[in-house]
Amino acid sequence: MSFDYSNQLKAVFGKNAEVYAEKFADQSAFQESIDFFCAHIKSNPIVLELGCGPGNLSAYILDKVNPASFTGLDVAPEMIELFQKRFPTHNAVVGDINSFSFEHPLDAIIAGFCVPYLSEFELRSLVKKMKNALTINGLCYWSWILGNNESKTTKSSDGKHQLLMHYYSYEFMKSLFEGSGFEVLNYQEVGEDGVFIWQKS
Numbered sequence: 001m002s003f004d005y006s007n008q009l010k011a012v013f014g015k016n017a018e019v020y021a022e023k024f025a026d027q028s029a030f031q032e033s034i035d036f037f038c039a040h041i042k043s044n045p046i047v048l049e050l051g052c053g054p055g056n057l058s059a060y061i062l063d064k065v066n067p068a069s070f071t072g073l074d075v076a077p078e079m080i081e082l083f084q085k086r087f088p089t090h091n092a093v094v095g096d097i098n099s100f101s102f103e104h105p106l107d108a109i110i111a112g113f114c115v116p117y118l119s120e121f122e123l124r125s126l127v128k129k130m131k132n133a134l135t136i137n138g139l140c141y142w143s144w145i146l147g148n149n150e151s152k153t154t155k156s157s158d159g160k161h162q163l164l165m166h167y168y169s170y171e172f173m174k175s176l177f178e179g180s181g182f183e184v185l186n187y188q189e190v191g192e193d194g195v196f197i198w199q200k201s
């Protein structure tokens with residue numbers, strides 16, 4: 001990720017962290033995927049959440065799963081501050097997904113809507129890193145905005161910022177993961193959003 005793009009992400013997500021936390025607090029549209037993920041994860045797992053934001057998705061998962069270790073990673077310090085306030089006993093790290101060194105082994109990785117901010121090159125390299133970091137049968141919760149493998153400059157929800165976002169198709173995502181040693185356990189589509197639950201085979 002370029003220095004400029006990283007700063008743009010920090011501006012968009014950092015300045016709007018409180019608003020974002022409230023606006024997207026309700027994750028119940030993804031309940032099927034969340035329940036599936038929680039039902040299939042091993043007990044007391046070691047979990048890493050990429051682009052955790054203020055912890056909206058984490059809250060649903062932590063309601064059902066008792067992790068041995070749970071780390072939230074986000075590029076925006078304001079998001080990490082909210083995450084840490086909400087979950088003071090869990091680990092909160094400010095950092096970029098693309099340069100973060102994954103600790104091995106991980107039982108599960110959660111990536112809730114941080115995918116639209118990753119280029120195809122970054123995505124391919126992330127999937128490889130995830131494959132190496134996960135234990136056998138380790139799980140991945142993966143949500144993204146569906147599209148035709150295109151990148152578009154999109155206005156942030158407050159209308160104040162423009163950000164390049166990436167939209168990937170179902171077929172692209174399926175073939176990327178299956179070709180990298182993952183098996184689909186579940187898929188849910190909610191409007192323009194897709195959620196896969198992957199298992200490392």
Ligand SMILES: C[S@@+](CC[C@H](N)C(=O)[O-])C[C@H]1O[C@@H](n2cnc3c(N)ncnc32)[C@H](O)[C@@H]1O
Pocket residue numbers: 001009013024050051052053054055056057073074075076079095096097098111112113114117118
């Ligand atoms: C749309 S929000 C999703 C937040 C949370 N996962 C949820 O589902 O509510 C995307 C989050 O990913 C973070 N993010 C985007 N690209 C990132 C990167 N390269 N490294 C770390 N965090 C990133 C943003 O700062 C933002 O908090």
